[in-house]
Every structure is written in C-alpha cells, then in structure tokens.
Amino acid sequence: MSFSDNLLRGLTIPDALTDEGTVSSQVFQFKEEHSRDDGWIEQSINWEENDDVLSFTLDQIKDDGSFQFKMGIVRLERKEIDKLNARPTIKNKNLLSYEKQPLPDNCYHGNILLKSSVSKPTKRMIAANLAAAVSKIIIREQ
Amino acid sequence: MNFSYMQETDSKIVFPVLDKTIHPSLWVDSSSATEGASLKKEYLQIPSENNIINRAWQNLNTSNNKEVINEARKLLNEIQNLITIFKYYDFDICALPKLNSFFDEDGSFLIEWIFSNFRIGFNIESKIVDSSWYIVSDSKLGDINAYGLLSSGQNEKLLTWIINFILSNA
Numbered sequence: 001m002s003f004s005d006n007l008l009r010g011l012t013i014p015d016a017l018t019d020e021g022t023v024s025s026q027v028f029q030f031k032e033e034h035s036r037d038d039g040w041i042e043q044s045i046n047w048e049e050n051d052d053v054l055s056f057t058l059d060q061i062k063d064d065g066s067f068q069f070k071m072g073i074v075r076l077e078r079k080e081i082d083k084l085n086a087r088p089t090i091k092n093k094n095l096l097s098y099e100k101q102p103l104p105d106n107c108y109h110g111n112i113l114l115k116s117s118v119s120k121p122t123k124r125m126i127a128a129n130l131a132a133a134v135s136k137i138i139i140r141e142q
Numbered sequence: 143m144n145f146s147y148m149q150e151t152d153s154k155i156v157f158p159v160l161d162k163t164i165h166p167s168l169w170v171d172s173s174s175a176t177e178g179a180s181l182k183k184e185y186l187q188i189p190s191e192n193n194i195i196n197r198a199w200q201n202l203n204t205s206n207n208k209e210v211i212n213e214a215r216k217l218l219n220e221i222q223n224l225i226t227i228f229k230y231y232d233f234d235i236c237a238l239p240k241l242n243s244f245f246d247e248d249g250s251f252l253i254e255w256i257f258s259n260f261r262i263g264f265n266i267e268s269k270i271v272d273s274s275w276y277i278v279s280d281s282k283l284g285d286i287n288a289y290g291l292l293s294s295g296q297n298e299k300l301l302t303w304i305i306n307f308i309l310s311n312a
Binding site for chain 2: 020022029032088
C-alpha cells in the first residue's frame with residue numbers, strides 16, 4: 001500500500017497553537033478512549049493525496065453544521081513518523097504506525113497509530129515529537 | 143546542604159557549588175544574621191518581566207484537581223527559583239520564552255517550553271508518580287529523545303541540567 005508524503009491533522013481545541021504561533025503537543029496527544037482491540041490507539045488524520053484535500057479538510061462539517069476544525073489544520077510529513085520510529089528509544093519496538101481508513105464521507109481519512117502498551121512518559125514524548133515536526137500551519141480565517 | 147551556582151564564561155554552563163565558596167559580597171555577617179550565611183532564594187523578588195511561569199501558573203486556576211495543582215505549583219516554583227537565582231548572580235541567561243501549558247482530558251497538566259530546534263516538557267499526571275519530563279529536538283541537534291520521571295519538589299539538579307541544555311542550544 002502506498003501512502004502520500006503528507007498528512008493533515010485538524011485543530012479543534014482553542015489552545016492548539018501557542019501565543020507564539022507554535023503547535024502545542026496537545027494536538028497530538030493519544031487518547032485512551034481511542035484504543036482499539038488490535039492493540040493500537042488511533043489518531044485521525046487525512047492523507048493529502050491531491051491538491052483538493054486541504055480545502056476538503058478545512059470544509060469538513062460536524063453534525064451541528066459547524067466546522068469540524070475551527071482553528072485550522074497542520075501538515076506533517078509522513079517521513080517524520082518514519083524517522084521517529086527509527087530513533088534509538090523507539091527502534092525495533094514499532095511503537096508508531098499509520099494506516100488508511102476511508103470513511104463513507106471521507107475517502108482521505110486515515111490514522112496515526114501508537115501501541116497502546118506504551119508508557120505514559122513515552123506517549124507524551126511522542127506527541128511532542130509530532131508537534132515539533134509539523135511542517136506547516138494553516139489557520140482558518142475567521 | 144545549600145548550593146550556590148557558578149557559570150563558565152565561554153560555555154555558559156551553570157553548575158552548583160557549595161555555599162560560601164563564591165560571591166563573598168553576598169555573605170551575611172553570621173553574628174547579626176537570623177538566618178545564617180546562605181543566600182535565601184525564597185526572599186528574592188521575581189522580576190515581573192522575567193516571570194516565565196506566570197502564564198502556566200494562571201492556567202492552573204482552571205482546574206479543581208488539588209493534587210495536580212500542588213505538584214505543578216511546586217515544579218513551577220522550582221523552575222522560577224532557579225531562573226531568579228541565575229539572574230541575581232548576573233549569569234548570562236538568554237531571553238527565555240514563557241512556559242506554555244494545558245490540561246489534558248485525563249486531568250493531567252502538561253507544561254511545554256518551546257524553542258526553535260527543541261522543546262522541553264513537564265507532565266504532571268493525575269497519578270503523580272507517573273509525572274515525567276522530556277527533551278525532544280530536531281535533526282540539527284541530533285534528533286534527541288530523552289525523558290525521565292519527575293521527583294516531587296526535588297528537581298533542582300534535573301532543572302539545572304535542563305537549563306544548561308537550553309543555554310547551550312537556544
């Protein structure tokens with residue numbers, strides 16, 4: 001299976017960006033409620049497979065009609081997840097992965113995956129790594 | 143045992159030394175002192191313009207979890223105390239950004255110190271013994287991934303090491 005070079009993660013929380021304009025690691029925290037039976041915790045993203053995915057993602061609407069990603073979105077290069085997986089503290093443990101998971105209303109949907117057995121300190125560190133690796137921030141114009 | 147600090151001129155590294163070994167001008171005549179001959183950092187006023195913990199401190203007011211709040215306050219005080227002492231000694235401390243912070247959905251309080259090529263985190267977990275710190279960097283600094291556990295109210299050596307890392311790389 002081939003994956004696009006970039007993925008997009010939506011910004012839903014008010015504190016997603018710091019006052020200095022950097023991405024808070026809050027954006028990439030893995031939540032226990034998203035744990036799956038196969039031993040992974042999932043975190044939703046959209047694969048940027050073509051030029052339309054950016055606007056598609058920004059235009060995603062919730063059930064109540066409001067924008068799903070009120071603050072905007074961030075772009076992450078897939079190679080950053082691969083690099084993270086290759087680091088000495090994570091290597092050979094395959095703690096991180098990613099997948100495509102098309103949905104009826106979103107063919108670009110996928111997930112960043114983290115092994116649910118990972119310790120809390122490691123989870124926090126990985127979230128920080130992902131936030132630090134963001135290549136572009138796209139802020140929604142209010 | 144009380145420590146003071148010295149700073150190397152070239153590397154800017156700060157290291158602790160036993161009190162009374164430096165800055166004789168700061169010694170208090172023990173015959174007239176009520177507290178002894180050591181610098182009491184608790185009595186140093188935090189300069190408002192240098193208060194890097196203020197934003198994170200204010201953010202704690204949004205939670206009702208007293209245990210997490212108390213632990214976070216201890217840590218924030220430790221950080222600010224060290225910075226204040228270093229500035230009091232006129233150490234070459236670069237302009238440090240303010241701490242960012244947020245409450246995770248599980249009730250933990252996560253503090254981030256974000257720099258251009260690295261970021262430092264302090265995680266006060268709902269289960270306090272799981273509280274931890276990390277340093278992560280980009281490839282320019284060698285893709286650092288370091289982490290460890292925090293020790294309630296006793297993180298001075300760790301924080302000195304972290305601040306030295308900041309001074310060397312910020």
